Amino acid sequence: MKNFIICAEQDRGKTFFAKDLLKKFCNRKNYIFDINNEYREFKNEAANFADKDTFLEKTPSVSNSCLNVVFEEASAFFSKSGSTSKNTIAHICRRFHTKNINLFIFHALDQIPTDILYYIDFIVIFRTKDNLLKVEKKFCDFPQIIEAFKDVQSKTNDTEFNRLKKTYKDERSKKYFHYKRIITK
Numbered sequence: 001m002k003n004f005i006i007c008a009e010q011d012r013g014k015t016f017f018a019k020d021l022l023k024k025f026c027n028r029k030n031y032i033f034d035i036n037n038e039y040r041e042f043k044n045e046a047a048n049f050a051d052k053d054t055f056l057e058k059t060p061s062v063s064n065s066c067l068n069v070v071f072e073e074a075s076a077f078f079s080k081s082g083s084t085s086k087n088t089i090a091h092i093c094r095r096f097h098t099k100n101i102n103l104f105i106f107h108a109l110d111q112i113p114t115d116i117l118y119y120i121d122f123i124v125i126f127r128t129k130d131n132l133l134k135v136e137k138k139f140c141d142f143p144q145i146i147e148a149f150k151d152v153q154s155k156t157n158d159t160e161f162n163r164l165k166k167t168y169k170d171e172r173s174k175k176y177f178h179y180k181r182i183i184t185k
Helices: 014-024 052-058 086-093 114-119 132-138 143-156 171-176
Strands: 002-007 029-033 067-071 101-106 122-125 181-184
Touching: 002 014, 014 067, 014 101, 029 052, 052 086, 086 114, 122 143, 132 143, 143 181
Parallel strands: 002 101, 002 122, 029 067, 067 101
Antiparallel strands: 122 181
16 A cells, blocks of 8 residues: 655654554554554554564565554664565565555664665655765655755754653744654655
């Protein structure tokens, strides 16, 4: 069905965004690689899968499986050397056949392998700690990612949110701390 990449530094809203998507597709089974136990409110068919290899092996990627598959800390499933596992590639490439919704959650744009971008339907970019020059170099063939990154960085610059107290530093922070851009194909 659809592949999403959600990218943000800590506390910017990526998990909240992912949970909101899961709630919209609540009639599906959830397979969530949840290393930080952040998705407790969702029934997780993969709750007992101890490692990423077991998760990939046991998560169905067959036609019409209609699952929500969440790859929290998605960088663990990809290799910068280009040796991404066949099971990970199957989840990405077979989205129309399986009718699965795959959410790949990263903490930095630098962690996203560019070869998978051709199979991604939506990229959600929150603020990250990436370096602009590195982003421009890595995503030179994807100008919309560079433009979205620059926009998000400028709007969220000097914004603060206290997660424990759930308070913002000021009105600008309240308006822009969780600002994001969504890129579609």
